[in-house]
Amino acid sequence: MSIKxxxxxxxxxxxxxxxxxxxxxxxxxHMAAALLQYMSTSNDRISDGLNFIHACMDIDACRxxxxKIFRNMGQGQHFDMMMRRNKNEST
Structure with missing residues (x-):
């Protein structure tokens, strides 16, 4: 089963x-699907913006x-580290 x-x-x-x-x-x-699709295709291709338009995204909504994606994968600590959160601040 893929991450998506x-x-x-x-x-x-x-x-x-x-x-x-x-x-x-x-x-x-739908936003999660778009982000996951973008992540899986952007590693080996140049983004043409056809499926994902960077300027339209709300940064807080993406975060x-x-x-949610990281926590559902059991990677909440990784997300917290990337966001520079300590354990007492995480949700």
Missing amino acids: DEILKKHRPDFVTTLPDGTEDCSEL KIFE
């Missing part, structure tokens, strides 16, 4: 919010999604 499948399928509920009317808000799931 692991995150987007196994941990789907962590990225989907049920709205008061019962519908699902999948915006975080939130990356944190």
